[in-house]
Amino acid sequence: MTADIIDGKAFAARIRDKVAEHVARMRSAHDLTPGLAVVLVGEDPASQVYVRNKGTQTTEVGMASFEHRLPEDTSQAELLNLLDRLNDDTEVHGILVQLPLPSHIDADLVINRINPAKDVDGFHISNVGLLATGQKAMVPCTPLGCLMMLRDRHDNLSGMNAVVLGRSNIVGKPMAQLLLRDSCTVTIAHSRTRDVAEVCRRADILVAAVGRPEMVTGDWVKPGATVIDVGINRIPAPERGAGKHRLVGDVHFESSAAVAGAITPVPGGVGPMTIACLLANTLTACCRANGLPEPEGLTA
Ligand code: NDP
Numbered sequence: 001m002t003a004d005i006i007d008g009k010a011f012a013a014r015i016r017d018k019v020a021e022h023v024a025r026m027r028s029a030h031d032l033t034p035g036l037a038v039v040l041v042g043e044d045p046a047s048q049v050y051v052r053n054k055g056t057q058t059t060e061v062g063m064a065s066f067e068h069r070l071p072e073d074t075s076q077a078e079l080l081n082l083l084d085r086l087n088d089d090t091e092v093h094g095i096l097v098q099l100p101l102p103s104h105i106d107a108d109l110v111i112n113r114i115n116p117a118k119d120v121d122g123f124h125i126s127n128v129g130l131l132a133t134g135q136k137a138m139v140p141c142t143p144l145g146c147l148m149m150l151r152d153r154h155d156n157l158s159g160m161n162a163v164v165l166g167r168s169n170i171v172g173k174p175m176a177q178l179l180l181r182d183s184c185t186v187t188i189a190h191s192r193t194r195d196v197a198e199v200c201r202r203a204d205i206l207v208a209a210v211g212r213p214e215m216v217t218g219d220w221v222k223p224g225a226t227v228i229d230v231g232i233n234r235i236p237a238p239e240r241g242a243g244k245h246r247l248v249g250d251v252h253f254e255s256s257a258a259v260a261g262a263i264t265p266v267p268g269g270v271g272p273m274t275i276a277c278l279l280a281n282t283l284t285a286c287c288r289a290n291g292l293p294e295p296e297g298l299t300a
Pocket of ligand 1: 142165166167168169170172189190191196209210229232233270271274
């Protein structure tokens with residue numbers, strides 16, 4: 001068997017198109033432009049790239065982008081003040097604080113200062129609780145993107161055995177909650193799980209989010225399973241020249257693709273979906289704030 005490749009790049013482009021169409025309609029019918037504020041503290045090079053990409057894609061779909069780049073030595077109080085202003089700003093519908101934050105700032109305190117209705121990352125404790133209790137929440141972008149790809153692949157997820165490898169607050173746990181909400185039978189595996197390969201082999205849906213390069217190999221995969229690889233790992237690639245690197249997922253692609261029914265590649269799978277879902281969440285937040293119907297197919 002050779003798996004179908006789930007093209008996250010193309011999928012993300014379709015989501016952005018849908019968001020852009022919706023934004024255009026909102027602007028003409030309601031004179032309303034969804035706005036996303038992104039806050040970056042410090043000079044972390046990877047974070048700077050993410051923030052730039054988010055800003056570019058936000059304006060490309062017709063939304064307003066507000067970037068706040070603060071120096072590394074910004075105090076916690078200054079950051080909280082900025083969040084208070086953004087919470088009160090009616091042109092801002094989504095607020096994202098780029099993580100990681102410098103060590104002198106309490107990230108939990110900062111995230112929980114964001115108005116939950118504007119928390120487009122879905123990390124605020126209220127949104128975590130709403131998701132866990134099956135209520136309308138802002139859903140973290142990466143798991144939302146994974147869910148969209150799974151719903152696109154399967155007409156109905158109900159009753160499927162889903163295994164989520166990893167239990168982080170930003171990927172593993174919300175992913176498990178979303179799958180549970182779609183009535184999967186969900187197992188969460190982590191570093192203390194016994195015989196993790198055997199657990200994975202029972203999965204009709206396997207979501208890998210462990211941050212371990214190519215840990216999941218083909219013999220862990222149930223024939224025909226759908227494999228979603230969230231991992232992004234940079235490993236040395238001497239075959240490309242001295243000092244070169246390449247990106248791999250948490251899943252060994254070739255051996256797993258020989259067994260699975262469908263699989264996401266790395267790069268080009270889950271990665272592009274994350275920013276697309278951030279835009280979708282910003283649109284959803286704007287609709288909710290203004291009592292407008294939510295965009296179909298862009299929420300959990
Ligand atoms: P974390 O490091 O926060 O969590 C990793 C999880 O994997 C933990 O729950 C850990 O278990 C578990 N784990 C680690 N080693 C093993 C093992 N040997 N066997 C079983 N479980 C193990 O990572 P994140 O959730 O933040 O990210 C996971 C991966 O996804 C990373 O590669 C990251 O770069 C990528 N990522 C990609 C995104 C995208 O946009 N595509 C967005 C976010 C993350 P325990 O809790 O017991 O320690």
